[in-house]
Amino acid sequence: MSQLCTARRAAAAIITAALLVPLAACGGNDDSKKDKGAEKSGAAPKADLTVLAASSLTDVFKKAGAVYEKDHPGTKVNFSFAGSQELAAQVREGAPADAVVTADTRTMDGIKVDIGTPTVIAKNRLVIATGEGNPKKIGTLKDLADNKLKVVLAASQVPVGRYSKQVLDAQKLNVKPVSQEPNVRAVLSKVELGEADAGLVYRTDAATAPKKVDAVDIPDAQNAVASYPAATLKMSQHAEAAAAFVKWLSTPEAQQILQRAGFQKP
Numbered sequence: 574m575s576q577l578c579t580a581r582r583a584a585a586a587i588i589t590a591a592l593l594v595p596l597a598a599c600g601g602n603d604d605s606k607k608d609k610g611a612e613k614s615g616a617a618p619k620a621d622l623t624v625l626a627a628s629s630l631t632d633v634f635k636k637a638g639a640v641y642e643k644d645h646p647g648t649k650v651n652f653s654f655a656g657s658q659e660l661a662a663q664v665r666e667g668a669p670a671d672a673v674v675t676a677d678t679r680t681m682d683g684i685k686v687d688i689g690t691p692t693v694i695a696k697n698r699l700v701i702a703t704g705e706g707n708p709k710k711i712g713t714l715k716d717l718a719d720n721k722l723k724v725v726l727a728a729s730q731v732p733v734g735r736y737s738k739q740v741l742d743a744q745k746l747n748v749k750p751v752s753q754e755p756n757v758r759a760v761l762s763k764v765e766l767g768e769a770d771a772g773l774v775y776r777t778d779a780a781t782a783p784k785k786v787d788a789v790d791i792p793d794a795q796n797a798v799a800s801y802p803a804a805t806l807k808m809s810q811h812a813e814a815a816a817a818f819v820k821w822l823s824t825p826e827a828q829q830i831l832q833r834a835g836f837q838k839p
Contacts, residue, residue: 619647620814
């Protein structure tokens with residue numbers, strides 16, 4: 574009788590184990606479905622992103638990046654700032670990055686084989702940056718043609734340099750700069766340090782140094798509009814996360830940050 578009970582107990586144990594295996598498998602499938610559902614929920618994938626961005630975006634993108642990281646735990650956004658022409662060169666050389674934002678559409682068009690579809694996220698305009706208090710009493714673009722003034726401009730290969738040439742040529746002004754800089758921040762620095770009496774920079778750049786420079790407005794009819802396109806890079810190792818960040822730059826939250834810094838609506 575004892576042997577019969579033992580046999581029955583052993584059989585029951587085998588049957589119970591057999592029943593538990595499918596249940597465990599079903600439980601595993603449920604978890605898997607939940608994971609897949611989370612992936613499709615619309616949340617940005619976690620990643621360590623590298624974004625190549627125009628120098629004029631330095632301050633505002635640092636703020637925007639901090640907000641993005643707070644709203645998207647697990648995602649870190651690292652920025653590499655430089656003149657747009659330098660960024661384009663880096664993309665062509667295959668520098669490891671996930672997205673790029675330039676200060677003009679022309680530069681972005683030059684790397685179209687390396688990027689996704691670009692989206693303009695902001696616009697900007699030029700101002701004349703002078704020393705604090707505007708000691709030389711510069712009031713218009715025509716004043717920059719005075720040979721007694723030390724004027725600094727960005728090089729013509731740089732978007733802000735092309736915009737500067739555009740507005741000066743339109744007014745038929747012959748301005749001889751004492752130096753031509755690789756990006757807009759270098760132009761601003763020359764004015765800040767007193768190494769130049771004036772320079773053409775973006776309105777947003779002048780706004781970053783209110784205690785060191787004054788900004789002389791240029792009438793819209795004489796000004797140029799700078800467009801800032803953003804795009805993912807085809808070589809990105811984090812395509813979904815990069816696309817999520819670029820898309821976020823057009824959201825009301827990101828646009829508010831950009832506009833508070835002085836950038837105009839796209």
